[in-house]
Amino acid sequence: MGPLVMAGLSLPFAKSRVDSMSIAGKRIGIIGLDTSHSVAFTKSLNADSPNPVYDGFKVVAAYPHGSKDIVSSTERIPAYTEQVQKLGVEIVGSIQDLLNKVDFVMLETNDGRLHLEQAIEIFKAGKTTFIDKPVAASLKDAKSIFKEAKKYKVPVFSSSSLRYATGMQEIKQGKIGAISGADTYSPMKFEKTHPDLFWYGIHGVEMLFTVMGPGCVSVQRTISEEQEVCTGIWDDGRIGTFRGIKSGKQDYGGIAYGKSGILHLGPYNGYDPLLIKIIEFFKSGIPPVDERETLAILAFMEAADVSKNTKGARVTLAQI
Numbered sequence: 001m002g003p004l005v006m007a008g009l010s011l012p013f014a015k016s017r018v019d020s021m022s023i024a025g026k027r028i029g030i031i032g033l034d035t036s037h038s039v040a041f042t043k044s045l046n047a048d049s050p051n052p053v054y055d056g057f058k059v060v061a062a063y064p065h066g067s068k069d070i071v072s073s074t075e076r077i078p079a080y081t082e083q084v085q086k087l088g089v090e091i092v093g094s095i096q097d098l099l100n101k102v103d104f105v106m107l108e109t110n111d112g113r114l115h116l117e118q119a120i121e122i123f124k125a126g127k128t129t130f131i132d133k134p135v136a137a138s139l140k141d142a143k144s145i146f147k148e149a150k151k152y153k154v155p156v157f158s159s160s161s162l163r164y165a166t167g168m169q170e171i172k173q174g175k176i177g178a179i180s181g182a183d184t185y186s187p188m189k190f191e192k193t194h195p196d197l198f199w200y201g202i203h204g205v206e207m208l209f210t211v212m213g214p215g216c217v218s219v220q221r222t223i224s225e226e227q228e229v230c231t232g233i234w235d236d237g238r239i240g241t242f243r244g245i246k247s248g249k250q251d252y253g254g255i256a257y258g259k260s261g262i263l264h265l266g267p268y269n270g271y272d273p274l275l276i277k278i279i280e281f282f283k284s285g286i287p288p289v290d291e292r293e294t295l296a297i298l299a300f301m302e303a304a305d306v307s308k309n310t311k312g313a314r315v316t317l318a319q320i
Helices: 036-045 077-085 093-099 112-124 140-152 167-172 196-214 273-285 291-309
Strands: 004-006 009-011 025-033 057-065 105-108 126-131 155-157 179-187 217-222 227-234 240-243 253-258 262-265
Touching: 025 036, 025 093, 036 057, 036 077, 036 253, 036 273, 057 077, 057 196, 105 112, 105 253, 112 126, 112 140, 126 273, 140 155, 155 273, 155 291, 167 262, 179 196, 196 227, 196 240, 196 253, 196 291, 217 291, 227 291, 253 291
Parallel strands: 025 057, 025 105, 105 126, 126 155, 179 240
Antiparallel strands: 004 009, 179 253, 217 227, 227 240, 253 262
């Protein structure tokens, strides 16, 4: 066979593909080879000796696109495509081609503006779906995604890998008792096509909501040249903050304050803890992250943008 040509890419077919027949019912398709997440997930699942926890699930097909006008994403596609091909993944020319070959989908497209359109196509095919962060580039689109998932009766969830950073699940299991507050931080890079926190700050915000849960009622954003702080007030009076680091040392972490202890969050421990949850989700059909919490995260981030545009005013999520 000759090369596969699409949208400026000329790609030879993979010499060795994963045997789809031998893993029927465990075939994963990836949409979006414009993020390192796609390569990381494929390396773990398609390794010569994968972790038994992945239970034989493999990435068998991928559709590269993907962001269309975000240069930092589009320029990655050729190299990431080549990397997953070497891991036995078939590169296909359309989402529909992919859906005909797989049982589950990881929607990895880096551009949240495309997620609603792409997700609807997946849902119509009835494929259980993981949507990488951000679930969408707006709260409105995110609500529509969950609505469409219900319409087609398709299980779906979205998460940043930072939800499963060191210490996060220990808090969920009650290690330091009831949570009275939390401070989290992460790098804060911007992309003009997305609201400020949606592109990268979402990692630290996801950590904050993993600890605090939904129920935030207002956000106030303070901005300086090197850092920003978003202060949230919860409906029970608790306070949670997210610090976005714009320059200097870049890292992820935080502190959770509990009734019986204080716990440092982090360090970041890679993609595999999230991938384990994704595979469990594919097997059970039960989302590990509640829709209400995901929407609360997006509402928080949109409120932070409104606060920025109103010179740091306190913004209620009810306004959003």
